[in-house]
Amino acid sequence: MKILAIESSCDETAAAVVENGRHVLSSVVATQIEEHKLYGGVVPEIASRRHCESIVGVVREALERAGCTLKDLDAVAVTYAPGLIGALLVGVNFAKGLSLSAGLPLIPVHHLRSHIASNYITNPTLEPPFLCLVVSGGHSHIIEATDYTALRILGKTRDDAAGEAFDKAARAMGMPYPGGIHLDRLAETGNDQAFRLPRPTVDGAPLDFSFSGLKTAVINILHNAKQKGETINTADLAASYRKAVVDCLVKNFLRAADETGHQKLVIAGGVSANALLRRRLKAECSRTGRMLFMPDLSLTGDNAAMVGAQAYYEYRAGHTAGMELNACAQRAIDLG
Ligand code: KG4
Ligand code: ZN
Numbered sequence: 001m002k003i004l005a006i007e008s009s010c011d012e013t014a015a016a017v018v019e020n021g022r023h024v025l026s027s028v029v030a031t032q033i034e035e036h037k038l039y040g041g042v043v044p045e046i047a048s049r050r051h052c053e054s055i056v057g058v059v060r061e062a063l064e065r066a067g068c069t070l071k072d073l074d075a076v077a078v079t080y081a082p083g084l085i086g087a088l089l090v091g092v093n094f095a096k097g098l099s100l101s102a103g104l105p106l107i108p109v110h111h112l113r114s115h116i117a118s119n120y121i122t123n124p125t126l127e128p129p130f131l132c133l134v135v136s137g138g139h140s141h142i143i144e145a146t147d148y149t150a151l152r153i154l155g156k157t158r159d160d161a162a163g164e165a166f167d168k169a170a171r172a173m174g175m176p177y178p179g180g181i182h183l184d185r186l187a188e189t190g191n192d193q194a195f196r197l198p199r200p201t202v203d204g205a206p207l208d209f210s211f212s213g214l215k216t217a218v219i220n221i222l223h224n225a226k227q228k229g230e231t232i233n234t235a236d237l238a239a240s241y242r243k244a245v246v247d248c249l250v251k252n253f254l255r256a257a258d259e260t261g262h263q264k265l266v267i268a269g270g271v272s273a274n275a276l277l278r279r280r281l282k283a284e285c286s287r288t289g290r291m292l293f294m295p296d297l298s299l300t301g302d303n304a305a306m307v308g309a310q311a312y313y314e315y316r317a318g319h320t321a322g323m324e325l326n327a328c329a330q331r332a333i334d335l336g
Helices: 031-036 044-066 084-103 113-121 164-172 180-187 212-228 235-261 273-287 305-316
Strands: 002-007 010-019 023-033 077-080 106-110 130-134 142-147 150-156 263-270 291-293
Touching: 002 044, 002 084, 002 106, 002 113, 010 305, 023 044, 023 305, 031 044, 044 084, 077 084, 077 305, 084 150, 106 113, 106 305, 113 142, 113 305, 130 164, 130 235, 142 235, 150 235, 164 180, 164 212, 164 235, 164 273, 164 291, 180 235, 180 273, 212 235, 235 273, 263 273, 273 291
Parallel strands: 002 077, 077 106, 130 263, 263 291
Antiparallel strands: 002 010, 010 023, 130 142, 142 150
């Protein structure tokens, strides 16, 4: 089954053709990051406009690279939630138009489900059940996947998402948007014991995360140093901060694994590219004999190949939509 997938939930316009949920025939991503960088973050109105401008060319290129025409496709899939509403609407309306005109089934896909599905492309043998840490710019979830479309949230952030926490701290340290990757690179050169930072926990909810206090601690360190005219070693601060965030993620994820008994651990989302998170989980899993699955680095950020992968399983579960499909800015992953 060949699915044309479309993604426009944030600042990447993407299209891909994916066969049977695992085999990527083409994947095209047009990123807007350079433009949003000027403002230090994503400007929703600009994002929507750029999606409108790019979507026709991106979809055409995805079809061309896959050697397909609309006649070769079996369905059209689209990210419909969660994300920036104006951005999502561009992809949803385009996909609806294509589905109607070409007479193809329309498959709505939840963005976080598709991040998880990036692992089906990289790891062809991976099948549910498994436990997944989904860490992106907008979400930090510990998810139990009992089937491809049966997902349960075991833990989540109470405030900032992990990616947001990385980006805000990186911005305070003077790095360009999105700062997560820059902070990660700089941290590789720093001393992670140089600054004492908290490891926040949530009372009564040991699998939940809270990152806003940690981020504020870093901002306070920077402000205090500035007021005193002292210089800070940002590589050391980045290393100490990255270690604190990763300690929280790894601790809760492994606790969830202990509590549920899952032996297959999966990570997904933009922050799953983090070098320390990958190293720590690899070490923990080889120590405890658990299996670790990670998406290829090229699939950790937003793309449409992962949408096409999840769409295949949504379709098999009977999850299609008609012309009434609308975009949703917020929607829980377990609702589909
Ligand atoms: O999944 P994603 O591409 O978009 C959302 O759905 O939000 O995630 C983007 C987030 C950004 O916050 C970005 O800074 C973060 O992922 N990120 C990283 C790294 N690469 C991307 N965070 C930490 N370390 C990285 N290497
Ligand atoms: Zn994403």
